[in-house]
Amino acid sequence: MTAAAPPPPLLEARGLCKTFGGGLSGPAVRAVDDVTLIVRRGETVALVGESGSGKSTFGRLLNGLIVPDAGEVRFDDGAARGRTQAARRALSRKVQMVFQDPMASLNPRHRIAETLSRPLFLHGLADSRAQARDRAAELLEEVGIAQDALDRFPHEFSGGQRQRIGIARALSVGPECLICDEPVSALDVSVQAQIVGLLETLKSRHGLAQLFIAHDLALVRKIADRVAVMYRGRIVEEGPAAALFAAPAHPYTRALLDAVPRIGCPARPLPIGTTAQGAETGCNFAPRCPRATGICCTQRPRLEGLTQPTHLAACHHPLSDPVAAPDGAEGQERVRRIAAFGAALAQKKLH
Amino acid sequence: QQAGGDLSIGVVSDPVTLDPHFMGSFFEIYAQYLIHEPLLTITPDLEIRPGMASVEIVDPTTYDFTLRDGLTFHDGTPLDAEAAKWNFDRMLDPAVGSPRGNDLGPVEAVEVTGPLTFRVSFSEPFAPFLSVMTNRAGLMVSPTAVQEMGDDFATSAVGAGPFKVVSWTKNSELKLEKFDGYWNDGQPLLDTVTLRPIPDETVRLANLQSGTIQLMDSIPAQNVAALRANDALTVHEAGGLGFNAFSLNVTQAPFDDPVVRRALQHAVDPDVAQRVVFFDTGSVSSGPIPPSHGWAHDPDFDPYDYDPEGAKAMLAEAGYADPIPFEITVINSPALIRMAEIIQAQASQAGFAPTIKQIDGASLIVVLRAKDFDMSWSPWSGRPDPDGNMFNYFTLDGPNNFPGYENAEVDGALRAARVTVDQAERAALYQQAQAQIAADAPMLFMHFDSTLQASSANFVFEQQPDGSFRLNGAGFTE
Amino acid sequence: MRTLVKPSSKLAKNTSVAVSVDGLSIDVPGPTGFRRVVDAISFEIPKGRVLGLVGESGSGKSLTGMALNGLLPMSGARISGGRVHLSGRDVTAYRDRDWRPLRGQVVSMVFQDPLMSLNPVHRVGRQIAEALRVHKGLGRTAAWDGAVAMLDAVGVPEAAARARFFPHQLSGGMRQRVGIAMALACGPDLLIADEPTTALDVTIQAQILELIDRMRRETGAAVLFISHDLSVVSQVADEVAVIYAGRIVESGPTATVFAAPEHPYTIGLLGSMPDLSLPDAPLVAIPGAVPHADAMPDGCRFAPRCPYATKECRVGRPLMRNLGGGHAAACLYVPVSPS
Amino acid sequence: MTASDTAATTPARKPGLLRRAGANPRAALGLLLLAVLVLGALIGPLVSPYDPVKPDFLVTLQAPNAAHPFGTDDLGRDIFSRILSGARVALLVGCVSVGSSIIFGTMIGLLAGFYGGWVGMVLMRVMDVLFAFPAVLLALGITAALGPSLTNAMLAISIVYLPIFARLARAQTLVVREQTFTEADRAMGFSDLSIMLRAILPNIMAPLIVQASLLFGDAIIVESYLSFLGLGTQPPQPSWGAMLKNAIGFLSLAPWMAWFPGLAIFVAVLGLNLVGDALRDRLDPRLRKSL
Amino acid sequence: MRYLTFRLLAIVPILFGISVLTFAVVQMVPGDPIVAMIGLEATDEAIATLRARYGLDQPVVVQYFAWLGNVLQGDLGRSIQTGRPVLAMLGDAIWPTVQLAGAAIFISLLIAIPAGILSAVRRNGAWDFGASFVALAGLSVPSFWLGVMLILAFSVTWPIFPASGYVPLFEDPAGHLRTLVLPAITLGTSLAAATMRMTRSAMLEVLSQDYIRTAWAKGLSPAAVITHHAFRTALMPVVTLLGIQMGQVLGGVVITETVFSWPGIGKLTVDAIFARDYPVVQGAVLLTATAFVLINLATDLVYAVLDPRATG
Numbered sequence A: 001m002t003a004a005a006p007p008p009p010l011l012e013a014r015g016l017c018k019t020f021g022g023g024l025s026g027p028a029v030r031a032v033d034d035v036t037l038i039v040r041r042g043e044t045v046a047l048v049g050e051s052g053s054g055k056s057t058f059g060r061l062l063n064g065l066i067v068p069d070a071g072e073v074r075f076d077d078g079a080a081r082g083r084t085q086a087a088r089r090a091l092s093r094k095v096q097m098v099f100q101d102p103m104a105s106l107n108p109r110h111r112i113a114e115t116l117s118r119p120l121f122l123h124g125l126a127d128s129r130a131q132a133r134d135r136a137a138e139l140l141e142e143v144g145i146a147q148d149a150l151d152r153f154p155h156e157f158s159g160g161q162r163q164r165i166g167i168a169r170a171l172s173v174g175p176e177c178l179i180c181d182e183p184v185s186a187l188d189v190s191v192q193a194q195i196v197g198l199l200e201t202l203k204s205r206h207g208l209a210q211l212f213i214a215h216d217l218a219l220v221r222k223i224a225d226r227v228a229v230m231y232r233g234r235i236v237e238e239g240p241a242a243a244l245f246a247a248p249a250h251p252y253t254r255a256l257l258d259a260v261p262r263i264g265c266p267a268r269p270l271p272i273g274t275t276a277q278g279a280e281t282g283c284n285f286a287p288r289c290p291r292a293t294g295i296c297c298t299q300r301p302r303l304e305g306l307t308q309p310t311h312l313a314a315c316h317h318p319l320s321d322p323v324a325a326p327d328g329a330e331g332q333e334r335v336r337r338i339a340a341f342g343a344a345l346a347q348k349k350l351h
Numbered sequence B: 001q002q003a004g005g006d007l008s009i010g011v012v013s014d015p016v017t018l019d020p021h022f023m024g025s026f027f028e029i030y031a032q033y034l035i036h037e038p039l040l041t042i043t044p045d046l047e048i049r050p051g052m053a054s055v056e057i058v059d060p061t062t063y064d065f066t067l068r069d070g071l072t073f074h075d076g077t078p079l080d081a082e083a084a085k086w087n088f089d090r091m092l093d094p095a096v097g098s099p100r101g102n103d104l105g106p107v108e109a110v111e112v113t114g115p116l117t118f119r120v121s122f123s124e125p126f127a128p129f130l131s132v133m134t135n136r137a138g139l140m141v142s143p144t145a146v147q148e149m150g151d152d153f154a155t156s157a158v159g160a161g162p163f164k165v166v167s168w169t170k171n172s173e174l175k176l177e178k179f180d181g182y183w184n185d186g187q188p189l190l191d192t193v194t195l196r197p198i199p200d201e202t203v204r205l206a207n208l209q210s211g212t213i214q215l216m217d218s219i220p221a222q223n224v225a226a227l228r229a230n231d232a233l234t235v236h237e238a239g240g241l242g243f244n245a246f247s248l249n250v251t252q253a254p255f256d257d258p259v260v261r262r263a264l265q266h267a268v269d270p271d272v273a274q275r276v277v278f279f280d281t282g283s284v285s286s287g288p289i290p291p292s293h294g295w296a297h298d299p300d301f302d303p304y305d306y307d308p309e310g311a312k313a314m315l316a317e318a319g320y321a322d323p324i325p326f327e328i329t330v331i332n333s334p335a336l337i338r339m340a341e342i343i344q345a346q347a348s349q350a351g352f353a354p355t356i357k358q359i360d361g362a363s364l365i366v367v368l369r370a371k372d373f374d375m376s377w378s379p380w381s382g383r384p385d386p387d388g389n390m391f392n393y394f395t396l397d398g399p400n401n402f403p404g405y406e407n408a409e410v411d412g413a414l415r416a417a418r419v420t421v422d423q424a425e426r427a428a429l430y431q432q433a434q435a436q437i438a439a440d441a442p443m444l445f446m447h448f449d450s451t452l453q454a455s456s457a458n459f460v461f462e463q464q465p466d467g468s469f470r471l472n473g474a475g476f477t478e
Numbered sequence C: 001m002r003t004l005v006k007p008s009s010k011l012a013k014n015t016s017v018a019v020s021v022d023g024l025s026i027d028v029p030g031p032t033g034f035r036r037v038v039d040a041i042s043f044e045i046p047k048g049r050v051l052g053l054v055g056e057s058g059s060g061k062s063l064t065g066m067a068l069n070g071l072l073p074m075s076g077a078r079i080s081g082g083r084v085h086l087s088g089r090d091v092t093a094y095r096d097r098d099w100r101p102l103r104g105q106v107v108s109m110v111f112q113d114p115l116m117s118l119n120p121v122h123r124v125g126r127q128i129a130e131a132l133r134v135h136k137g138l139g140r141t142a143a144w145d146g147a148v149a150m151l152d153a154v155g156v157p158e159a160a161a162r163a164r165f166f167p168h169q170l171s172g173g174m175r176q177r178v179g180i181a182m183a184l185a186c187g188p189d190l191l192i193a194d195e196p197t198t199a200l201d202v203t204i205q206a207q208i209l210e211l212i213d214r215m216r217r218e219t220g221a222a223v224l225f226i227s228h229d230l231s232v233v234s235q236v237a238d239e240v241a242v243i244y245a246g247r248i249v250e251s252g253p254t255a256t257v258f259a260a261p262e263h264p265y266t267i268g269l270l271g272s273m274p275d276l277s278l279p280d281a282p283l284v285a286i287p288g289a290v291p292h293a294d295a296m297p298d299g300c301r302f303a304p305r306c307p308y309a310t311k312e313c314r315v316g317r318p319l320m321r322n323l324g325g326g327h328a329a330a331c332l333y334v335p336v337s338p339s
Numbered sequence D: 001m002t003a004s005d006t007a008a009t010t011p012a013r014k015p016g017l018l019r020r021a022g023a024n025p026r027a028a029l030g031l032l033l034l035a036v037l038v039l040g041a042l043i044g045p046l047v048s049p050y051d052p053v054k055p056d057f058l059v060t061l062q063a064p065n066a067a068h069p070f071g072t073d074d075l076g077r078d079i080f081s082r083i084l085s086g087a088r089v090a091l092l093v094g095c096v097s098v099g100s101s102i103i104f105g106t107m108i109g110l111l112a113g114f115y116g117g118w119v120g121m122v123l124m125r126v127m128d129v130l131f132a133f134p135a136v137l138l139a140l141g142i143t144a145a146l147g148p149s150l151t152n153a154m155l156a157i158s159i160v161y162l163p164i165f166a167r168l169a170r171a172q173t174l175v176v177r178e179q180t181f182t183e184a185d186r187a188m189g190f191s192d193l194s195i196m197l198r199a200i201l202p203n204i205m206a207p208l209i210v211q212a213s214l215l216f217g218d219a220i221i222v223e224s225y226l227s228f229l230g231l232g233t234q235p236p237q238p239s240w241g242a243m244l245k246n247a248i249g250f251l252s253l254a255p256w257m258a259w260f261p262g263l264a265i266f267v268a269v270l271g272l273n274l275v276g277d278a279l280r281d282r283l284d285p286r287l288r289k290s291l
Numbered sequence E: 001m002r003y004l005t006f007r008l009l010a011i012v013p014i015l016f017g018i019s020v021l022t023f024a025v026v027q028m029v030p031g032d033p034i035v036a037m038i039g040l041e042a043t044d045e046a047i048a049t050l051r052a053r054y055g056l057d058q059p060v061v062v063q064y065f066a067w068l069g070n071v072l073q074g075d076l077g078r079s080i081q082t083g084r085p086v087l088a089m090l091g092d093a094i095w096p097t098v099q100l101a102g103a104a105i106f107i108s109l110l111i112a113i114p115a116g117i118l119s120a121v122r123r124n125g126a127w128d129f130g131a132s133f134v135a136l137a138g139l140s141v142p143s144f145w146l147g148v149m150l151i152l153a154f155s156v157t158w159p160i161f162p163a164s165g166y167v168p169l170f171e172d173p174a175g176h177l178r179t180l181v182l183p184a185i186t187l188g189t190s191l192a193a194a195t196m197r198m199t200r201s202a203m204l205e206v207l208s209q210d211y212i213r214t215a216w217a218k219g220l221s222p223a224a225v226i227t228h229h230a231f232r233t234a235l236m237p238v239v240t241l242l243g244i245q246m247g248q249v250l251g252g253v254v255i256t257e258t259v260f261s262w263p264g265i266g267k268l269t270v271d272a273i274f275a276r277d278y279p280v281v282q283g284a285v286l287l288t289a290t291a292f293v294l295i296n297l298a299t300d301l302v303y304a305v306l307d308p309r310a311t312g
């Protein structure tokens, strides 16, 4: 990212709240709690956090799949949208989703041609079957799938191929922003890399903005421009990827980073805190936080800028020391061999 | 025959009510004559005898009854002239709504003339009266019990018959035991009688064969031959009192045209039903008077021969070009359906196009009363007197005149027969009416059913033509 | 360091070897008959050591694990070649009846999905106690106490109370601890952990990895740690074996293999996986997909996806070559020349 | 070890119908029996030697013989012809009653499951009422009210089955509604109707079809009950149930009157259930996995 | 507890719906209790008198609310035909039905559960095939037919059991059991078939679950795995089915009760329908439906006991 004026916001969430449950079905869950986040044109924003922190709920709020209890979603400075079907449809042309489980996100009873052409008809992007089919074929080619896939069913594909088809479907309406909800976490490692590569290509080719929901921090670091860390429905830290990974300010971010297994150095499990209260009124993380003090239990920290104005954290006691830079010495040989492998691949044009 | 013993009888259906004044279905007669007893009795060959009462015919409109001394109901209250009058009044009271009122004909008054004597007088002669007194309307119930029990009387009737009610488990068994205070000394022989409703004829027969019951009503006609050959069982057959026939609705097309009705009579051959449905039990019928009404029955009466071609020709002559469609309404019982199927098959050979409509018993009555049919099964269980078989059916506003038949001549003959005392004269009047009815053909007579019953070989009893059980003198041998 | 993967092994008399697998092949039923999905793999694990078995989905990791537990016939699969020794006894031809006393006692297993692999209708304490009752002949209360002690040992707080919980009342991490407690209750020689952390969050994953490490040190059990995540394996395993399409393609001490991977597949796998410690390493995707079991290529099975593959690679199975220090790889061209 | 012995997979052979039948003899038997039923119903009228409703009073109650392979009944009708004709009734009863209840039941269940809330609540309570109403009595009431006829019997049977399908469809819809592909459709901007019909409906049909195949057999039995109570097909139209009921009176005299309709019902119900079981095994992915 | 209250409250609209439906159906049925009762000989006046006596001349809605009002006070009215209180009639009829249904379900479980388990464990083996075949045969035999066959076989040919009839339990326990056998088998057969198939498929599903693999991996014996682990969970769908079946049995006893002259609810209801005895029909249907709803509630509760996840 350059230091020049940031591009204008494309997708903007302001103060979104969503609570599930309550009543007969059990205690209420504050899945998303006063979240504000901006995705700019052409930018990849990663949203990370542990399971159940509300990432998917946030993604669905952005896309109008569920209606927020409070707050609003704006697209391209457009006015807040209503809940009507037409409004939802208009939004869906701009913002599309890629889902985690590629098998589950494709209708098992529809052939690929149908899956890809239905949106085209819906949005008036095709008038005839033949036209829709041609367009579907183009889309498949774009995501690297042979044309003969059109007449097959989802179960006849591998996980990676299905995810490509899911991406093709999202692209079919020409969106400006993709919300990718853990698009690769159900895939094999080797396929993950392929899909991430495809998303990167598409991003540069179409200038797509992306909200990339993930829990794999290593991957996020590779692809994200900006990262937001979510904990129990709230964003606890947000900032440019480089800054956030180099010097995480929130203890939760830090713990998350520490827990990631790295080749060659042991992971450190998140310490289990001792304070058992505080989440209601104070910081959500306080009960588990090793640094928590009295104020953490009583007062909710605000998301505030730190040394860099673009790097925000919601913590009363932010960390300031950078993560020890890995020496990476023992990994050098590995990196060299990987690079050589990559080069050889590029040369052989194996695909 | 020896005294004592417990008898189980397999019957077709549970009685609905044990109150004789409200009995409406056929199945009540199983229990009625055991619990209650009519004032006069009737022999299997329809001779009327004194019973609990004797009667003196003062004149054709006046009857003097004398009750036996010491008659009591099961609850110990006396059956005296007051009680008898109370019974008549109950039957005749429109507010009570008893169907017996109609049985009693033109009764004008019932007067108590002594502790045990009373007089019944009529506004005009009513010839069938004595036979009526051997039947449903002659059954006396305990006034005290009716008043005390109210609605419960229907389930625990108190009469003066040979057996009294012990318990009644609806749809399972009606237990009766010997009434010690019964007037007829030495009777009944049996200690207990249990009526067990077993609707399915095969199951009922199985119960008889396995010995769970010793007497059963309504054996299926098709099993009669085989059962006769079985030494362990005795088959009892007696000509019934009623007829098995179909009403033709003369108030609407197609049967408003007598030609069509007559053609139908030619089209159907009751002989086939006699063989195929009734397996040669009972007899073919051409009119309402069964052979059991010996004095009134004419064995040579057979107005229509089976002539499908003739029937077709009749219809063609009358201008019916296409087969005439009509609906045969019949209740859901295998034998009746079989009969309807035969009629359907035969009629369609003779210029008709019938269809069959099955309904349940309760609907049948409604259908008949509303005249909501073309041709409908209209059974009659019969009475010992031809009046009981004809008056209600064929007089102008007879309650059972389901066909809507109107013939002044027939009406006149039936009314005349009622007030005529001489039996020969009456017989002539009934045959005259029967001939006219046959000519007008408002009904299709098919069959005179036999009462078919079977018992264990060691059980001896006197079978009644109406299918009821009157078990004085009945008992087990050995 | 011992060589874990041996081209051919004598019968392992050394009882310090918890498990020894020699040329094991496994066939599974398919629509057109049995097909081989694990093809002549060999390894052994001494007591107290951890072997990491890594490979992509469908490469045969779980089947290998099941073979060591005698559970293959349950899914219709069968051992079609090779030998398996558990703590010195040849179990290759064991029938279910023979296996029963071994399961839980000599070899036990921790599964991937802790919710699915615990019986939803029994209390977790009972599920652990059950193993103790069967194998140790303990009474009801003794077994229960044993179960509580076990839960305590795997770090379940308030173990006595938690033992009365049903699985759905526990968090994912706790459930996996229960699974581990159940597996270790009877002190087995070999613990097979089949992707025990895949369903868990990173933070919980780190705890479970630590637990497994601690337990093997405390009980001295050997561990076969199955995973598709190289970085997870690198955390716990002493040695790794990389499996591709039913064959082991590279094996050796963990540090050696990850520092200097030799087989192109291992290199590709590492390249597909971003590593936080090496932010500069390129992300390289291996093209194509794992071959289907019905259409296995001749020769080296990785050849169709390998940038270095030559004609020679397409004929004959490449043998494991010893590269020294226990490191071996099944590639005609190892060590790969850097240029 | 060489490559050749590792690549030794059995040559791919097309799994022909017979081979698959061998793999699942239950399904094969079911299909065979079903084929017999359908064939009987379709070509029955062409091949049946006699008019199934026309009595012949000269040949009543004949044991099976050359002229009448299954014998004749009490009115001299050919039982073989009546069995064939009864196959049509059975098929008709099954198709119409199960067909209409699956259509309406699915609609109700789909709506109730998709929208939930008040709509779903009210719809399902109505279904609960129908469900809690004793089935035979409901059928009895309907046929008693509207008059006995095959049509009304079918109507009654389909009303009895309605809540079964509605409940099943709702349960399935609740599952499918939560699946990602429905969400994907919604994210794409599809209307509720389109999602219900195009996305959800095809995915809830499998268990409904399985259920339908099982109830199809059941319908034949229920029709026989209604016939037993006189509320089913009307004479002389032969239904197997009515024939069986009629035969009971002739068990000692003409047992063949019962053999053949009994056998026909058995064959049909067996076939439908075997096919239903096979469908269930095939369509249930969990069971398929364990195959 | 709150859940239970909620469920109990939910029953009210269902019962209300059922009473309305019953009333509507009964009114639609042509015929009239009075005509049905006094038969062919009734005069119009007699009919009118009796109609007025039973309030049948009132508009339907008035009749309904009058009835409902009485029901709410615990008075189900009196039979028009016999004049007996409906409550007493139901009270008499319920025990035979409960005994019959209970025995039938007992017999069906006795056969179905072991057969279903065996058939699932030996899937596609001879056992599976045989058991399924027998179960399907059970499903395909209409009970009126089976009943008659059993009677002919076991009361006529080999006179072991009485052909029909009902002996109250307390009067003669042995006799009661003897009369119970054949009807219970008749009714139990079709239940057994359905239960067996359900057990089989539930067991098949459970056996493919991961936790069964865990149980094997623990070294448990097949008996322990199948009974403690597999069957325990497979029982849950079976229990649900049983709940539904018990309800259906209450309606399905009609045929069996008719064949065996068993004085239960089913026979009572059918007779009442055919006699147009409105109060009895209403009472009987309401009773059956209430029993059905309560049984289903009970099975849900049993389910909750069996499945700790359900009590969330």
Ligand SMILES: Nc1ncnc2c1ncn2[C@@H]1O[C@H](COP(=O)(O)OP(=O)(O)OP(=O)(O)O)[C@@H](O)[C@H]1O
Pocket (backbone or CB within 6 Å): A020, A021, A029, A030, A031, A049, A050, A051, A052, A053, A054, A055, A056, A057, A058, A215
């Ligand atoms: N439809 C719903 N009804 C009730 N609760 C819900 C619903 N959707 C989500 N939740 C709850 O909201 C919280 C956040 O869920 P969400 O799916 O957004 O988390 P997530 O961060 O995406 O987790 P994961 O990484 O597991 O996908 C969770 O506690 C979840 O149980």
Ligand SMILES: Nc1ncnc2c1ncn2[C@@H]1O[C@H](COP(=O)(O)OP(=O)(O)OP(=O)(O)O)[C@@H](O)[C@H]1O
Pocket (backbone or CB within 6 Å): C028, C029, C030, C037, C055, C056, C057, C058, C059, C060, C061, C062, C063, C064, C075, C076, C077, C228, C293
């Ligand atoms: N019971 C079975 N029947 C048929 N094929 C099977 C069976 N079990 C496994 N397979 C096949 O064997 C191969 C190896 O399976 P296995 O489960 O060992 O893979 P894995 O390496 O554990 O994969 P994953 O990472 O997905 O768990 C796969 O192709 C799988 O489809």
Ligand SMILES: [Mg+2]
Pocket (backbone or CB within 6 Å): A055, A056, A057, A181
């Ligand atoms: Mg999520």
Ligand SMILES: [Mg+2]
Pocket (backbone or CB within 6 Å): C061, C062, C063, C194
């Ligand atoms: Mg696996």
